[in-house]
Amino acid sequence: MSEGLPRYAYLGPAGTFTEAALRQVAPVGECVDLPVSDVSSAIEAVRTGDADFAVVAIESTVEGGVTATLDSLAGGDPLVIVREMLVPVQFTLAAAPFVRIEDVRRISAHPHAWVQCRRWLARHLPSVVHVPATSNTAPAALIAAGGAELPFDAALVPPAAVDSYGLVPLAVDVADNVSAQTRFVVVGHPGAVPPRTGADKTTLVVHLPDNEAGALLAMLEQFAVRGVNLSRIESRPIGDALGRYSFSLDAEGHITDERVGEAVMGLHRRCPYVRFLGSYPRADAVEPTVHVGTADTDFVGARTWLQALRSGTAT
Ligand SMILES: O=C(O)C(=O)Cc1ccccc1
Numbered sequence: 496m497s498e499g500l501p502r503y504a505y506l507g508p509a510g511t512f513t514e515a516a517l518r519q520v521a522p523v524g525e526c527v528d529l530p531v532s533d534v535s536s537a538i539e540a541v542r543t544g545d546a547d548f549a550v551v552a553i554e555s556t557v558e559g560g561v562t563a564t565l566d567s568l569a570g571g572d573p574l575v576i577v578r579e580m581l582v583p584v585q586f587t588l589a590a591a592p593f594v595r596i597e598d599v600r601r602i603s604a605h606p607h608a609w610v611q612c613r614r615w616l617a618r619h620l621p622s623v624v625h626v627p628a629t630s631n632t633a634p635a636a637l638i639a640a641g642g643a644e645l646p647f648d649a650a651l652v653p654p655a656a657v658d659s660y661g662l663v664p665l666a667v668d669v670a671d672n673v674s675a676q677t678r679f680v681v682v683g684h685p686g687a688v689p690p691r692t693g694a695d696k697t698t699l700v701v702h703l704p705d706n707e708a709g710a711l712l713a714m715l716e717q718f719a720v721r722g723v724n725l726s727r728i729e730s731r732p733i734g735d736a737l738g739r740y741s742f743s744l745d746a747e748g749h750i751t752d753e754r755v756g757e758a759v760m761g762l763h764r765r766c767p768y769v770r771f772l773g774s775y776p777r778a779d780a781v782e783p784t785v786h787v788g789t790a791d792t793d794f795v796g797a798r799t800w801l802q803a804l805r806s807g808t809a810t
């Protein structure tokens with residue numbers, strides 16, 4: 496019975512790294528899986544009410560921010576990130592039984608997978624052609640389905656998907672970076688913010704005032720002067736005119752941390768648009784370094800002192 500279970504939209508079909516991320520939060524049987532063919536559809540499924548949550552890749556060690564995810568979250572009805580997960584990413588070159596590596600001319604791969612294996616491919620199969628796939632297991636599912644002749648001979652797939660789709664490995668560990676990781680997030684409707692753990696992240700989208708010299712520096716100063724470290728920042732076109740950019744950033748800390756709250760208030764004062772995309776526990780549980788004068792007690796003490804000055808009760 497799946498009634499009452501949370502519904503998760505994710506990039507399918509089964510066996511993607513996104514599904515591995517989903518399993519960290521919702522084991523099989525404890526949720527309804529809704530596989531879709533791109534991250535924007537996964538996020539949209541939450542907006543339309545077809546899903547309760549979406550699990551989407553947001554950042555990778557190889558390519559940085561996943562732009563489709565950042566753009567889908569930056570506009571449209573507000574959604575928030577409630578959790579993050581890290582998944583190690585490796586690839587196997589695999590094919591239907593009886594395909595020999597020397598006969599491989601066309602390889603189907605998700606564009607991110609192709610980039611992650613570029614050096615290996617250039618070295619071992621320099622003349623192969625890339626056939627883009629919607630996910631890391633979409634070509635595996637096509638091979639497993641059999642039937643019509645496919646426009647590719649082999650595919651780059653997650654190692655765990657080789658057996659589950661009845662493929663054979665032609666070459667293992669073909670990713671260029673052995674420590675590659677992808678960061679995934681669970682996206683849901685705004686509501687109660689996940690409690691502060693002491694090792695949290697806050698994701699924001701910020702627009703800067705137009706034609707103001709130093710506006711980016713002024714935005715960054717809101718964090719710097721309060722001792723808030725940023726772990727990711729990137730610009731994306733707003734889309735309405737050339738030269739207009741939106742900044743997507745991750746700040747270390749929780750919205751209930753005084754220093755993060757003060758920085759976000761500073762953004763609200765200085766920037767024409769600020770979207771809060773959630774505070775959630777860091778997957779690596781690393782706590783931020785708290786610099787002198789930026790602990791919660793420092794902010795609360797300073798506020799109490801100011802109140803006393805204003806009310807004439809300071810001693
Ligand atoms: O989740 C997957 O498996 C995907 O197809 C997306 C992807 C692509 C490359 C690295 C990590 C995730």
